[in-house]
Amino acid sequence: MIQLFKRILAFFNLIQSKIAFYPTTFAITGVLLAFSLFYLEERGISRYLVDHAPILVVNNGQTALTILSALITGLISMMVFSFSMVMLLLSQASNNYSPRLLPGLISDKVHQIILGIFLATILYLIFILFSIQPTGDKYQIPGFSVLLGILGTVICIYSFIYFIHNISQSIQINNIMDKIHKLAKSRLNTIIENDSKSSNEFPSTESWFEYCTEKSGYFQNVSVSNLMDICADRNTQIHILPIKGSFVLKGNPLFKSKEELDHEMIKTILANFKLHKAELVADNHLLAFKQITEVIVKAMSPGINDPGTAINGIDYLTELFCLRMLKKDTNVYGRDEKVFIKINSVSFSELIYQVMASIRTYCKQDIILTQKLVVMFKYLKMQKMENPAYLKSIDLEAKTLLNDARSSITNERDLQLVEKMAVDFGLKII
Template identity: 50%
Template sequence: MKSFYIKIKSFFHSIEDNIAFYPALLSFLGFNFAMLMLYLEDKGISAFVIEHAPPLVINNADTAKTLLSFLTGGIISIMVFSFSMVMVLLNQASSNFSPRVLPGLISKRNHQYVLGMYLATILYNTFTLVGINPKETDKYQLPGFSVLIGIALTVLCFFSFLYFIHSISKSIQVNSILEGIYSKAKTRMIRLIEKEKKESPSFPDTSDWKEYGSKETGYLQTFAAANLINICKENDLQLKIIPIPGAFVLKEIPIIKASKAIDKELVEEILSNFNFAQGEIVDDNYALAFKQITEIGIKAMSPGINDPGTAINTIDYLTELFAIRLQKNDDTIITNEDKSLIYINTINFSELMYQVMVSYRTYCKHDMTCVQKLFIMIKYLLLQQTNNDHYHNSLISEAKYLYDDATANVENEEDKRRIEQLYKSLPNKRE
């Protein structure tokens, strides 16, 4: 039962970022609330309210139907406008920044709640209209209290629309996008670092372990770690997850290694705990944040946009993320009762640093402002404490690559002098 609950929780986590999830959920709640109110009307709730607070209840059927029809039409109009605005802004974000930032924008909870409020109110008002019989003349038979609630929900939708316009306009700004990506990656890395401080396990050599292929195709996002731990304990097993989280996995490509041969049923049970998606989610994989921020910076330096200021902003955010990454080990191992059970293959610091720097060196080596900012970033990172000296060696190597590319592409002697000065100012620089 616990295993089933963990799978459901993991599945819910994988679908809740879908733009239609919360609107559909709130629509369902709106329909059920309408059914509840119709039931309460049969029990005489409107008659009770009329007797104690008559000004709050509409007691004319034609007025109630006209008012609800008018308000429902208004909500449909602003909902269509809201969806249209979302599509336009998403297209703008894709063109100006990077298509990979779209999942983060789409999955914003507050926008989903607003759209869900629209749909829930439309359904509520529609089914409340069904409960109004224009031939009834007895004011106690009209669902006056339900109509009142429909009006209140509609007013709430109008205020939500104003908030939606403000929020969606703000969320499309580059600083807001960068801050969102940075915050998610920072939270994820700090959580992993805190876990590593409690555990410092080792893992055996896996070169002779048997490999088992994936049954699905997609981006490997998350896996139910608690379930895998239980499986390993019950079967005296150790596992290695081969693909880096966030990597695209093809069907039948090896995805796990097991410390001993296991039967087909156990393989299927293990693989059922892996979640795949057709997109990239920073909440599940901090390395995607480096990729997305880098792509925004490189896109800003394209000839069509030519915005060095945005590129410098991305370097600032990357500097802070790399400073946090210096505190994390390259190896990620899940333990239970001091026994290493699962090894997660992750991108190491040197490779992560190289992939980021090679992009900036390729597209920004001719721009002095960006080159200076990159040297400042490397200098800052070299001054940070780390439990792995190899990290600093990687930074020094990247500084040498940047120095070579920049001096080869800058013609002005003053610029070359400044680059030389920045390079020589780096601490612990290898000659």
């Protein structure tokens, strides 16, 4: 029962990231509110307002129809403009920064909620419009419902103003990278906290029973707590083979088990894996490194040529690398001093190489960015780290960067500066 609840919660977290989730929820709320008002109108709520506060009630059917029609037309126009702004935001982010940023922008709850408010108010007004009798007397006009519709429209207007402000902030690359950085930082802190409670000891899995995935998709996350419960019940251990963020093809090996599992148990275990077509930083911190790296590369491409954005991206990468150095290269999870699960992960050496291999291509000829990257390496060497071998990876990447810079820069003064950086870093470049 607990596992079923956790899977439902995981599914709910997934659909929350879809752009249609909040608009659909608010739309249903608007329809339900309209039918609730039908019930209250039958109980005489508008009659009470006509008798005690007539100034708040529209008591003419034709006037009510005109007001509601105007409100619906105006709100539809504002909603269309709002959707157009969202599409413009996504298009600009994809073209100027990176297509990988789109899932994070689409999952912005503020935009979804505002669009939901528009949709809920429009549907509410449409249903109330149907209930009005133009030739009825003042007691037959749903005056209270019309009043709520007007108040809802006022809320929509202020929401639209906030929407314009928020979307103008969302399109700024500094705010985009800051959001990515915060999500990745939160995810890394959680992993580091779990690492401190786990052991690196895990037996060899060469002779274990291997099981394959039944569908393709990006391996986003896995319910570790559920799998540990299964391992404890079946007295087994599980080794998860793919790295988080990698694309797993249908039929490829997904995990190994120390004990042989029956068909039903395999299906239960597979249900705890999240394989989807999109990637989210909240599920996989490695995606943050990819996204920020792609922003830096795009900023330094000849078509964009924005070194300021590249420098900001390096600053964010520096802090994320500092956190990553506090994490072990292996992910092992256990309970009550017993290890149950091992998940393959990208080592620090491979991660910093993948990041720098992309950045060097566009930044090695820029002396300012080369300096910035060397400062990053110096800062990383001074930080606390989980594994002393991380130092060798930092030195190797610094040496490779300076070698590339020396072969790409032709200005004598810049070359002297590169040589000085190498000496200060304690490196002998080719």
